Amino acid sequence: MSAVLTDMPKTDMSKSVAPATTKAIAPSKGGRPWTFYVLATLFSLYVLALYGPMFCIYILSFQDIRGGLVFPMKGQSLHWFVDLFTQVRTGDVKGSFDRSIKLAVIVTIITVVVSFLAGLGFRKRFRGDTAVFYMMIGSLVAPGLVLGLGTGLLFQALGLNASWYTSALGAQLSWTLPFGVLVMFAVMSRFDHVWEEAAYDLGAGRWQSIRLVMIPVLAPGLVAVVLFGFTLSYDEFARSLQTAGSLNTLPLEIWSMTLNVTSPSLYALGTVTTVISFIVIGASLGSIVLIQKKRGSSAKG
């Protein structure tokens, strides 16, 4: 190529190249179409509407001791965060937070295990599979408040004490399990049965095939189920309301605080719970990225 270029007379080259470059640049000169600005405005308004209310809460939680429940902002401090965890009158924040985390962890573990097994089970058709599937979806569409109320009544009728680790756990699972199973179905549909067959062909037993092939291949999907299970449980209100018994979970505690707490510590609580949620989501997404990165980097080496 270079030999050809040096052989060519200089005048010819400049003549043939110049028009081509101007033509290639031309389309980008026009700038953005007006629709871009309309849609950009619409999107900005959407983001503002979505995050604006939340940010009001976060900002107001950083007021000092003079702070009130409405704008304008009075000073800046972490007073209400300290207040949140030290003052008894604000409610049992620490205890309810502990319970919510424990409950979310238990719910997550059960959801992941059961969803994974259901995913395995539903790969083949079996008698009554459609019925089982619709029963599962049914518990997803049932109104949460009613379901919680019913669970509470049932426990009462059976003479059992409602508490967060029994009745509330059950009520929450009726919500997280169908979600987990549906996510698992989507994940499973991308798992090629032939990998299992290949593992069997190479001498792997059932358990080895699950441990060495299925779980690693499905890992990103399982993390997604973890994320669903945890956040759905941690946020759950309607189903827990009548089933948590005498000790509140965090969402219930926040709700009761909105009724009797009139200080920015309520907002501080909102900020803290949001941070926790973001940590969990970040950790989940981070581990997915890490799994993929590990696969990528081991490939380079």
Add this chain to the structure above:
Amino acid sequence: MKSDRGDIELAGVCKSFDGVTNVVDGVNLKIADGAYCCFIGPSGCGKTTILRMIAGHEDPTAGEIVIGGQNVVGLAPVQRRTAMMFQSYALFPHLTVRENIAFALRVRGMSKTDRLRAADAMIEKVRLTQFADRLPAQLSGGQQQRVALARAAITEPRVLLLDEPLSALDEQLRVQMRQELRRMQQELGITFIHVTHTQLEAIALADLVVVMEQGRIKQAGAAREVYAHPHDRYVAEFMGGQNVLSGCVEKVNGASFTLAQAAPDGIEVPLQARSSINVGDKVDIAVRRDDVALVRPGKELPPGCTTSLPSRVLAIEYQGYFVKVMLDTVPDDEFIAYVPEKTFFADPFTIGDVVVATWATGSALPLA
């Protein structure tokens, strides 16, 4: 694991998935130890099911599968000492090339250093050393195939089963990998069973070609035998390269018979292996496309030719070393002549020309 021999015998093997129709219907076959055997047939003919039954991924409904003198029905692939290479290779996406190849040794409980050493030796054999740490997704189709081959071969199987191994590759690579498969087979010295629907692939590779239709074996034999001496119309048409004509026997005279056809004097066909033929029988005959000569009407037939079928040229395709000439010789079937390039262009035909198709009488083959 009594025997290291990889000879296979299928005896009355049937397979039915729904209990009504047999996908594989009474297959009997012997495959010699160390042979390269190709199963060929259209999709749904049962060839992959046979492969999967030999591999131990499917149990036959009836019949016996004997490998090295041992009935293996009901045994796991590892106990059969077979290994399968899947159509899409089924490489584990989360494991590197090295870990994929070492997988079989890992599940056998071999220590990490031992199995990685063994895998590296195998990687060298298939010339993938520089790719050992890559993931399957970062390999080309040909490289993936070599990984699949190495992963199957590391278990030292006595039979390697390949399910349409070349179908995922593009044309050029297919020819290259075909040679590589043959090289690996000779190097490992084990029985290969290869399922394909491409007859070119089968005749290029196999010691034993098995042509199947609807769960039954139509013909099994050496590549040349199946191609040049098809048993019946189905095999002749499936393997290609033959014109199949049918007609009624007009007269039988000694070593040959005459087939009534559009030809003025009928078609004279040597009896060959067929012993009993009677006047009035409906018979199919095959004539190789490269045996057909075309002459202009009125010209003399080449020596040894007694048949003359007047035809019209329907289409002409240039194929490089030969020219494919399509004729309207037979009313319903296609009739094609492969004319050597130089012969064709010495006196080229055009579409619509009237020609006489003829062939050396001895080259016509009566079909069952």
